[in-house]
Every structure is written in structure tokens, then in C-alpha cells.
Amino acid sequence: MLIESQGNPNIKKVRALLDKHRARDREDAFIIEGIRMFNETPRKILREVYVSESFHKKNPISGIEKLYIVKDELFRRLSDVKTPQGILAVVERLHYGLEDILRGGLVIMLEGLQDPGNLGTILRTGEAAGISGLIMDENTADIYSPKVVRSTMGSIFRVPFIRVDSAAGLVPRLKEGGYTICSASLEGSISLEKAHFKKDSVIVIGNEGSGISGQLTDLSDMTVRIPMEGKVESLNAAVSASILMYGYKFGSRNYDC
Numbered sequence: 001m002l003i004e005s006q007g008n009p010n011i012k013k014v015r016a017l018l019d020k021h022r023a024r025d026r027e028d029a030f031i032i033e034g035i036r037m038f039n040e041t042p043r044k045i046l047r048e049v050y051v052s053e054s055f056h057k058k059n060p061i062s063g064i065e066k067l068y069i070v071k072d073e074l075f076r077r078l079s080d081v082k083t084p085q086g087i088l089a090v091v092e093r094l095h096y097g098l099e100d101i102l103r104g105g106l107v108i109m110l111e112g113l114q115d116p117g118n119l120g121t122i123l124r125t126g127e128a129a130g131i132s133g134l135i136m137d138e139n140t141a142d143i144y145s146p147k148v149v150r151s152t153m154g155s156i157f158r159v160p161f162i163r164v165d166s167a168a169g170l171v172p173r174l175k176e177g178g179y180t181i182c183s184a185s186l187e188g189s190i191s192l193e194k195a196h197f198k199k200d201s202v203i204v205i206g207n208e209g210s211g212i213s214g215q216l217t218d219l220s221d222m223t224v225r226i227p228m229e230g231k232v233e234s235l236n237a238a239v240s241a242s243i244l245m246y247g248y249k250f251g252s253r254n255y256d257c
Contacts, residue, residue, distance in 0.1 A: 002053075003070045011078060014050065017082050018091065021142050024093070031129055033080060033088040038205030039066040040154030045092040050075070055086025059098040063120035074244060080146040096160040100135025100179050104200050106248050111167040111216055113237060114137040114234035114250065119143060120151025121238035122205070129245040135202075164191060167204065168216040183212050183219045184240050186233075195224050197248045205241045 003011060016023035017031050024030050024070065032041055038049075043104055048066040051059075062066060071110065076084055101103040102105055108131055114117055119141050124136055139195035140163070141148060149156055165171050171181055206212030217223060227233060235243070 001068050002070055003050075004035075006074060006077070006177045006241040007044065010048070010050075011070075011074070014078060014090065018146055021145070024144050027090075028093050029051070029090050030093055030149060031080070031088055031146060032091050032097040032149055033146065034150070035087060037150070037154060038087050040157055041091055042157060044130065046089055047092060048090040050078075050088050050090075052076075052084070052086035059087075060239060068143070082152075089248070094157070094161075096133070096162050098162060098173070100160040101162060101213055102174075102179070103132045103136070105130065105132040106197075106244070106245065107131060107133050107174075107179065108241065109133060109137075109167055109170075109202050109204045110206075111137050111204060111212055112210070113205060114139075114141055115208055115237065116145050116147035117151050118139050118208065118236065118238040118241075120148040120153075120156075122241045123148075123152045123159055125238070125242045125245060127159045129242075131245065134159060135167065136163045136165060137167040138165050139207075152257065165213070168213065168219055171216070171219045174183065174193065182239040182244075183217055183220040183223045185211060185217065185225055188223035190222050190224050192226050192244070192247050195222065195247065195251065195256045197251060201229055201240070201248060203244050203248065205237055205244075208237050221228045228250050 003196055014031060017027060017029060018040055029047060049064045049071050050068045053071045054072050056069050108122060108126055126134060143161060178200050179197040180201045182201055204216060226240060
């Protein structure tokens, strides 16, 4: 099927899924774009695939039930990136439970993280560092927004994640499960080089500007600071998370909180 009009209902749906959190909630779907993301996407969750005319001529796709060919100019206007590769898809959202995440090892918890690039980078780095899952509070950026999805580079399909109403409210459940809560803080009581993580740990990363809430800080078993030199006052949230994840991965894990 060739789509030529911006008024086509399928085009309107894709645009809404790209632009609106509510549309993604309503449709229980999100958009992936680009050849790499298409190849990373499990076929069982693909709903619809859209390709530009020129892409289809060079890279004909088979085996997709709902495949739509879009006029090149219309596809360029539809795409969320400056230089579209000519392929995007509507994908079913992923659903996990807390039991999928609490499998032992390291869990990352985010409280109020706002930047989509930071969220995507943390998920991607988390996969590389071997985390068992990601927990986000209701004030954290939408993991299904196009920028987050792109920056995960496919990790969104391989690392389980959940969203909860309150990060602090989940802490008692985590502690009951044997997890140590370690919050990143500029005023942390323990410097990273002296922190000894337990095998089952939760590293908490807060809002880019205000950090972790006082309530969650008070519930933490330890607060960890990353030593810095020069006149640098703070590190990017994704950078901080990455340093702490690898501090856990390669550091000692017998801290008695």
C-alpha cells in the first residue's frame, strides 16, 4: 500500500505516537526508527512497518504483514530525525513486573530523571555493565519517547524496566528482598573508592538539578559521592550512573551497611 497524503489515518497515528505520551499509553505502542533499531526489534512485537519509496526499492522487505510504503517527501516530514534512513515501525510496548528485575545483582533506580538522552544512555550502559533491571519513578522521563528509544541503541528490548509511583515507596520491598540501597550524592558519606557494594544492590540516581529527594536519601543504606578534581561541581547524570555501575562491577561487594 502506497501512502501519499499527510491526512492518511496511519500517518496521523504514527505522528501522534512520536509526539504524545498519551497516544503511546492509549495504543500501548511506540515508534522505532532506523535500520539498526528495526533489526534489533523482536519480530513478535512489530505491529506495522513504514518505509520510504526509495528505501523500498533498494531494500525490499518481506514477511511483514502490515507494510506501508510512503512517498519520500512525506516520510521525511513524518520522521523524527534530521536525516531519516527510510524505515520506522509501530512496536508493542514491553511489560515487565518487579519479579523480572529483582533477580539478584545490580538494579538501577531513577528518581525524577528528566533528560531523555540521559535515560537512554543509562539503560544502554546498564546492559553493558550487566544490570538486572531498571526502576523509574513517575517523574522520570518517558522511556518510550523517540529520543530515549534511539539512545538505547536496542537495549530497550533486552533490559527489563518498570515504572512505579514512588521510588521511596518501593524501598521497603527492596530491603525485604535483601537489597542494599546506595544513593549517588554530591555530599555522599562514602567516597566511591571506599565504597564496598553488596552483591544485591540498588544504585539510585536522582534529578539532574535537584538530585535525590530527602526522603529517599534518608532511606538509603549509604550515600556515595564520586571524587572530582579541578573546578567541576557535578557530573552529568548518565556519566555518574555509568561510573557507579562500573564501580559496582569491578569493586568490592562486601560493604556492611
